[in-house]
Amino acid sequence: MRALPAVFVLLLVLAPIAGAVGPVAAGGSDVGPSTATDSPDPTATDTPDPALTSESTAADAPADRPQVDEANLTFRALSTPADASSRVEIGSRGASLGPALSFGVDETDAAMETAAVVQRIENAETETERQREILAAINRVERDEVTLNSRQNEAFREHAAGNISNRELLDELVRIAATAREYDERLDELSELADETDGFSSPTRLDELQVALQVYEGPVRDQALAAARGETAAIDIYVESSDGAVVLATIDDGEYVREAFRTDRWDRGGGEISNDDAINATAAAYPETAALREPDAFGAGSVQRITIPHEFGTLRTFVSGGTEQVFVEHQRIALDAFPDSEPVTESGDGFNVTVDRSYAGGPVTVTVRDEEADEPVADVTVTKSVGDGDSQSIGSTNRDGVVRTLSPADTYRITIVDEPRVVVISGLEPIATPRLIDDE
Numbered sequence: 439m440r441a442l443p444a445v446f447v448l449l450l451v452l453a454p455i456a457g458a459v460g461p462v463a464a465g466g467s468d469v470g471p472s473t474a475t476d477s478p479d480p481t482a483t484d485t486p487d488p489a490l491t492s493e494s495t496a497a498d499a500p501a502d503r504p505q506v507d508e509a510n511l512t513f514r515a516l517s518t519p520a521d522a523s524s525r526v527e528i529g530s531r532g533a534s535l536g537p538a539l540s541f542g543v544d545e546t547d548a549a550m551e552t553a554a555v556v557q558r559i560e561n562a563e564t565e566t567e568r569q570r571e572i573l574a575a576i577n578r579v580e581r582d583e584v585t586l587n588s589r590q591n592e593a594f595r596e597h598a599a600g601n602i603s604n605r606e607l608l609d610e611l612v613r614i615a616a617t618a619r620e621y622d623e624r625l626d627e628l629s630e631l632a633d634e635t636d637g638f639s640s641p642t643r644l645d646e647l648q649v650a651l652q653v654y655e656g657p658v659r660d661q662a663l664a665a666a667r668g669e670t671a672a673i674d675i676y677v678e679s680s681d682g683a684v685v686l687a688t689i690d691d692g693e694y695v696r697e698a699f700r701t702d703r704w705d706r707g708g709g710e711i712s713n714d715d716a717i718n719a720t721a722a723a724y725p726e727t728a729a730l731r732e733p734d735a736f737g738a739g740s741v742q743r744i745t746i747p748h749e750f751g752t753l754r755t756f757v758s759g760g761t762e763q764v765f766v767e768h769q770r771i772a773l774d775a776f777p778d779s780e781p782v783t784e785s786g787d788g789f790n791v792t793v794d795r796s797y798a799g800g801p802v803t804v805t806v807r808d809e810e811a812d813e814p815v816a817d818v819t820v821t822k823s824v825g826d827g828d829s830q831s832i833g834s835t836n837r838d839g840v841v842r843t844l845s846p847a848d849t850y851r852i853t854i855v856d857e858p859r860v861v862v863i864s865g866l867e868p869i870a871t872p873r874l875i876d877d878e
Contacts, residue, residue: 507729511777512872513753514724515685515797516698516767520873522680525597526798526847529604531665531675548620552627559631568631569638575628576644579621583647586614586621586654591682591701598679607677607684608662616663618654625651646739653704653741653756653766656697658686676799676844687799689842693751694776694801696769708740708760716742716757723764723874727753750775763876773801773842780869785809787859789818791852797871798847804832806839806854814839819855824848 518524555575562568589610597607625648632640664670676687682701687694711719713735721728730748737743740759746752756766779794779801788810794803806815816837821829824846832843845868854861 512726514872518680518683524680526678528676552624604677612663615655615659618651622651649737649741657695658697694771698767700765703763703765704758705760711759719757719762720744720755784863786861789861791861796845798868800845802843802845804841806835821853824850
């Protein structure tokens with residue numbers, strides 16, 4: 439790889455603003471499911487993961503899937519520690535030139551650094567010097583990963599303490615994800631260069647480092663980046679943080695999207711964990727989801743990545759050696775099949791309104807039907823107010839009489855307005871979060 443010319447660097451910075459899909463939005467570590475292996479595929483991060491995108495369908499599910507026990511189906515969720523003091527907010531994320539430009543600059547800087555590293559290796563005069571340059575480059579990525587971890591932990595703490603806003607937290611997490619992805623791609627290049635070097639092969643620690651870098655990425659971060667760049671419409675994002683943990687959630691094109699990170703469940707100095715042990719840890723924590731389809735393992739050393747693509751969506755976890763616990767969770771769940779809800783119904787002014795409540799940060803479905811004809815009512819405005827706050831529009835009902843929003847953590851009120859008719863449902867409470875078995 440040769441150094442990038444100045445004109446190309448400028449294009450890299452400006453392209454995301456013009457609507458081009460950048461690396462975080464287009465690719466990333468969310469790669470397709472793989473069979474169990476002791477080391478990750480070095481090219482695995484080059485391809486978008488259909489298992490964690492909205493293209494996943496029930497047709498992807500195996501024909502021999504066990505019969506779903508719908509009565510007991512739940513999708514457990516990794517959450518902030520139950521005894522921790524948490525900060526919870528829901529805010530809108532839309533196009534923003536400043537952050538979008540800074541993301542492009544960060545990505546370009548990291549790509550330029552990768553180009554310089556590759557050029558130094560290719561210009562090495564001897565095989566021994568080439569080997570030294572490869573090992574030095576891997577060492578630099580190892581040190582940089584420690585810096586990324588420190589930056590992320592600080593962002594969690596600062597948000598939980600109220601020192602930074604939701605936007606500032608998301609901006610920092612998106613920058614960290616973009617940088618981690620570039621480091622991951624650099625390791626791909628280094629692996630290829632190592633394989634091309636006589637008497638040398640890619641070190642095993644490179645594989646483990648690649649998987650560790652992927653923990654800094656996530657589907658909600660991708661959605662936040664796409665919204666900031668104007669590639670998608672503005673979205674609401676639920677943010678919950680505590681010292682050492684964060685939960686992000688949003689609704690995307692008929693799916694509930696969630697990611698969570700718990701530093702207290704990640705033993706960074708822990709020993710190795712096998713594919714089987716990581717699968718068992720995930721299955722024990724998410725027994726209902728694991729029953730839908732056998733998990734796939736993909737990792738090396740002290741971090742394993744487990745993927746369960748099922749007919750209702752996808753679960754991806756990262757499991758730590760040492761603790762043998764899930765410390766990162768990514769989920770996509772079809773809204774039409776979301777089971778973790780409890781209905782509240784109210785009738786009046788010719789409407790029959792049902793609010794399917796969920797846990798804090800989960801999807802809330804509001805359905806409006808004509809009380810007499812029992813048919814869905816479209817184009818009715820629905821608002822939500824939290825606590826003593828003002829009402830905010832969450833949209834209008836679609837042709838099925840449905841509109842969706844994210845559940846706050848506090849008591850809230852839903853109002854249906856079709857002048858002069860109004861229906862108010864007050865005193866709504868989120869239900870309990872279905873926490874992991876080992877985190878209840």
